[in-house]
Amino acid sequence: MKVTTSFLELREARESLKATVGLVPTMGFLHEGHLSLVRAARQECSSVVVTIFVNPAQFGPAEDLSRYPRDLERDLSLLKKENVDLVWAPPTETLYPADFQTWVDLEKVSKPLEGAMRPGHFKGVATIVAKLFNAIQPQKAFFGQKDAQQAAVIRQMVKDLNYPIEVIICPIAREGDGLAMSSRNVYLQPAERQAATVLSRALFAIRQAFEDGERDAGQLKQIMQTIFNQEPLARVQYISCADPVTLQELESIENQALFSVAVFIGNTRLIDNMLVP
Amino acid sequence: MKVTTSFLELREARESLKATVGLVPTMGFLHEGHLSLVRAARQECSSVVVTIFVNPAQFGPAEDLSRYPRDLERDLSLLKKENVDLVWAPPTETLYPADFQTWVDLEKVSKPLEGAMRPGHFKGVATIVAKLFNAIQPQKAFFGQKDAQQAAVIRQMVKDLNYPIEVIICPIAREGDGLAMSSRNVYLQPAERQAATVLSRALFAIRQAFEDGERDAGQLKQIMQTIFNQEPLARVQYISCADPVTLQELESIENQALFSVAVFIGNTRLIDNMLVP
Numbered sequence: 001m002k003v004t005t006s007f008l009e010l011r012e013a014r015e016s017l018k019a020t021v022g023l024v025p026t027m028g029f030l031h032e033g034h035l036s037l038v039r040a041a042r043q044e045c046s047s048v049v050v051t052i053f054v055n056p057a058q059f060g061p062a063e064d065l066s067r068y069p070r071d072l073e074r075d076l077s078l079l080k081k082e083n084v085d086l087v088w089a090p091p092t093e094t095l096y097p098a099d100f101q102t103w104v105d106l107e108k109v110s111k112p113l114e115g116a117m118r119p120g121h122f123k124g125v126a127t128i129v130a131k132l133f134n135a136i137q138p139q140k141a142f143f144g145q146k147d148a149q150q151a152a153v154i155r156q157m158v159k160d161l162n163y164p165i166e167v168i169i170c171p172i173a174r175e176g177d178g179l180a181m182s183s184r185n186v187y188l189q190p191a192e193r194q195a196a197t198v199l200s201r202a203l204f205a206i207r208q209a210f211e212d213g214e215r216d217a218g219q220l221k222q223i224m225q226t227i228f229n230q231e232p233l234a235r236v237q238y239i240s241c242a243d244p245v246t247l248q249e250l251e252s253i254e255n256q257a258l259f260s261v262a263v264f265i266g267n268t269r270l271i272d273n274m275l276v277p
Numbered sequence: 278m279k280v281t282t283s284f285l286e287l288r289e290a291r292e293s294l295k296a297t298v299g300l301v302p303t304m305g306f307l308h309e310g311h312l313s314l315v316r317a318a319r320q321e322c323s324s325v326v327v328t329i330f331v332n333p334a335q336f337g338p339a340e341d342l343s344r345y346p347r348d349l350e351r352d353l354s355l356l357k358k359e360n361v362d363l364v365w366a367p368p369t370e371t372l373y374p375a376d377f378q379t380w381v382d383l384e385k386v387s388k389p390l391e392g393a394m395r396p397g398h399f400k401g402v403a404t405i406v407a408k409l410f411n412a413i414q415p416q417k418a419f420f421g422q423k424d425a426q427q428a429a430v431i432r433q434m435v436k437d438l439n440y441p442i443e444v445i446i447c448p449i450a451r452e453g454d455g456l457a458m459s460s461r462n463v464y465l466q467p468a469e470r471q472a473a474t475v476l477s478r479a480l481f482a483i484r485q486a487f488e489d490g491e492r493d494a495g496q497l498k499q500i501m502q503t504i505f506n507q508e509p510l511a512r513v514q515y516i517s518c519a520d521p522v523t524l525q526e527l528e529s530i531e532n533q534a535l536f537s538v539a540v541f542i543g544n545t546r547l548i549d550n551m552l553v554p
Contacts, residue, residue, distance in 0.1 A: 007439065011441055095439070097436075099385075099433075099523075100437050101383050101384040101385045101386065101433065101437060102381065102382070102383050102384075102403070102433065102434050102437035102438055103381070103382055103383075103384070104379065104380070104381055104407075104438075105379070105380055105382065106378050106379050106380075107378040107379075107380070108376075108378045109378065126379070127438075130381075130407075130438055131437075131438055131439045132439075133411075134410075134411075134438050134439045134440045134441070135439040135441070137414065137441070156376075156378065156379060157379050159374075160377050160378060160379035160408075161379055161381075161404075161407055161408050161411050162284065162372070162408045162409075162411045162412040163411045164288055164411070164412070164414070246376075
């Protein structure tokens, strides 16, 4: 496994990789969710590239950039075990030098939900993903369904900007009790960690209600709200039932719906989602 | 020479091109300026791709999109003579489908001069060039110095978005009397065509003044203004002496300066520029 930091080193190492090249972009502090993406890439591609970069452009000024968890050494040892070919872990100045001024922005799919709660977030995401796509030129790129709106933003960007890249979205990895894996779960105190299962419990409940025949988005969202009301440590930011491609809110489910939630558990903001059916 | 229109056809043809691939993006209605780019690409690259696409996103609502000159048949016959390998001439809907919503925008270098006179122009330019870079994945890309600010915008974008592409800027091709070649020169009536030489005459005059020792930007711009004042058909929009990389205005010339002008000759807006020294 080759580990690179500069752009030139990366490009030199990239030249010798055999196609198909699969890219797994990460912000590090890897968990089983990331590793499931790496394994999917390993299975589908001749070469696997993983990037580790905590992207400042996707954090708001009041967000957790400075305390975002990092452990490069542990990340590298995990990736080595997965037979990754190439890691790029550049310093911030390499990707955002002083005169940096070019941004990729989406007009619609980036606006509701996370985009409304975290202004500028998807501008930062789209820009860094475009940069990584350009620097690495993969044929396939792997992202997690955990960040469902990010997945929709990247799919739209790939289509709009004519990237010859197949975007593969892998299922959410969950802990035994249902909590969606996230690097931010380390912020949770023990009681909060217990309370945090309310997100997946609420989502599994609406899937059950859907299977029982409920199609009205308002009714289904109310089922979730009721479950959140029973958890004193939970403060709901949004509950959404939206079209999975456009992220526009639905009134009833005709084809497929993306249910997504953002919930504060104590001071920690968690997101989760489920595609129905 | 293979001519393609759809994205899939293009990608299929691209797969079989030998590296180094050189890209010459054009809006068609080719003149000797375009052909000089094609020849530079032919000389430096194993494969040459030319795109022909009148990009609506870089025209303002009051600009000349609908009457912009087009002649695909003539363009293709000229490119065939230059031994071009692959042409991509997609219809507008292929590059801007109904749900298109992703834009590339630069915060600084795109703002003065043409950016100030033509709001949104460089957002359209940066976006289409990013799309062509992604679709074609060239190792080298060729642009004309005629559009000097466009060259600066593209260089900055390539750096910021980590494209592994060498940008090559070719000299301005001029008619025998000095007029910079432009597809828009066909708009000029005979008397206007004569008057239009005032742009290059003014630029050559400041180069002479610089060689004679003048370094003050204000003095040099005044020399140009005086020459324009003597041409009744000319209406100056701007005269600039700027840093060639940042496009920030200079007070005096220490290293290199880009002198650029935008001038209406009758109803036709022309631009021209000169690097000094």
